[in-house]
Amino acid sequence: xxxxxxxxxxxxxxxxxxxxxxxxxxxxxxxxxxxxxxxxxxxxxxxxxxxxxxxxxxxxxxxxxxxxxxxxxxxxxxxxxxxxxxxxxxxxxxxxxxxxxxxxxxxxxxxxxxxxxxxxxxxxxxxxxxxxxxxxxxxxxxxxxxxxxxxxxxxxxxxxxxxxxxxxxxxxxxxxxxxxxxxxxxxxxxxxxxxxxxxxxxxxxxxxxxxx
Numbered sequence: 001x002x003x004x005x006x007x008x009x010x011x012x013x014x015x016x017x018x019x020x021x022x023x024x025x026x027x028x029x030x031x032x033x034x035x036x037x038x039x040x041x042x043x044x045x046x047x048x049x050x051x052x053x054x055x056x057x058x059x060x061x062x063x064x065x066x067x068x069x070x071x072x073x074x075x076x077x078x079x080x081x082x083x084x085x086x087x088x089x090x091x092x093x094x095x096x097x098x099x100x101x102x103x104x105x106x107x108x109x110x111x112x113x114x115x116x117x118x119x120x121x122x123x124x125x126x127x128x129x130x131x132x133x134x135x136x137x138x139x140x141x142x143x144x145x146x147x148x149x150x151x152x153x154x155x156x157x158x159x160x161x162x163x164x165x166x167x168x169x170x171x172x173x174x175x176x177x178x179x180x181x182x183x184x185x186x187x188x189x190x191x192x193x194x195x196x197x198x199x200x201x202x203x204x205x206x207x208x209x210x211x212x
């Protein structure tokens with residue numbers, strides 16, 4: 001067993017991220033973390049009584065990082081079309097170079113959690129939901145303020161759906177990467193096609209590139 005190391009919440013999170021990088025999110029267990037520290041599982045549970053609390057501490061910084069690139073991109077836009085373009089292009093560009101991080105945040109059964117409706121889930125994930133809500137609200141406001149987009153559209157639902165569409169595209173790209181089987185169409189082309197469907201470009205606007 002490895003020599004014991006000083007255990008803190010921060011140290012546990014760092015070790016969990018290392019395990020994810022080496023073996024994938026499903027390999028993160030209290031026992032795996034304890035073994036890395038050379039301590040009993042109870043020593044880890046002392047700091048994290050449930051798995052959802054650990055999930056939140058691992059994921060929240062990454063979700064804030066996502067919001068930190070999406071919100072400034074949205075702030076630079078002046079209408080719904082530009083805002084949708086910015087969200088999709090920025091989101092995809094951000095995660096194309098961070099696929100392990102994306103898988104951890106968005107793919108099913110994160111970090112080996114097998115009970116998605118545990119009582120601790122909502123409390124642990126509330127800060128994460130707050131971050132994603134801030135992005136939805138910023139996009140919602142751009143959509144609602146632009147009468148040329150769609151007056152009949154529920155702007156909140158539209159904002160959530162647009163984010164979900166971007167998540168879906170990166171999910172396909174992540175799956176292709178994991179299988180070593182690239183998609184027929186380039187990521188830039190798929191982003192352009194998605195934006196053309198969700199936010200048709202005005203005649204005066206030129207297509208943009210992915211934002212890494």
